[in-house]
Amino acid sequence: MGASNTELFTKRQNEIANIMKALAHPARVAIIDYLLKTEGCICGDIVKVLPLAQPTVSQHLKELKNAELIKGSIEGNAICYCINEKTFLKFQQFLSEFSIKMEKKKSCC
Amino acid sequence: MGASNTELFTKRQNEIANIMKALAHPARVAIIDYLLKTEGCICGDIVKVLPLAQPTVSQHLKELKNAELIKGSIEGNAICYCINEKTFLKFQQFLSEFSIKMEKKKSCC
């Protein structure tokens, strides 16, 4: 098949999996790193920094945008991509729920 | 190509991406959910709970094990799968680094 059957799982499980999937590639982690490190957010600079061709970077940016981890805004001729803090916050909440449950449980083996 | 070029990115970026990839499927999120929710950890119970065939679940468990998010130990005839807290802690550390940087930066657009 190759397609994960989303209907079989909860909305929350699918949401978590989708965010994880968006970050499941080192290039996309590198993009987030870059956006968090520098003042800038210009698409062209991201392309320059990454060791991948422009269309490939564009595709990765699209995936991050689809997952709402970043948002793009037109800046004259260029496009400015920024972290979407809302989604990151949601993600962190999901993960802190994991932590809380882990604290309570403690590994059994 | 279809294979992400890991050599082009930092060890840390690849590590993060690998953990994310392991959790980038709702079935695998569901497995973690289950392990955090119940006392048990028996493979057969996970198979019963998930809406997927036994070989498919086994495959998902293998991926979680490869990413060291869970660890398996033989329990008589059965196998007990448990959360590997060490990797989760590492994951959380990576993410809190993101948070700290996000705090400092604040979205520019």
Place this chain on the structure above:
DNA sequence: AATCTTTATCGTAATATTGCAATATACAAT
């Protein structure tokens, strides 16, 4: 030893992801 139970592996089909050259689009500047 024969059988049952539990889990893993193999083989294979369907689909998704990754990467890039070529090309399109869209806005700037001349």
Place this chain on the structure above:
DNA sequence: ATTGTATATTGCAATATTACGATAAAGATT
């Protein structure tokens, strides 16, 4: 209007993922 600059889209090849039936492997039970 033409040219340049920045980004997106298309098309395609290579590879990876997902799913499951069939089967294997290994320990438990009779």
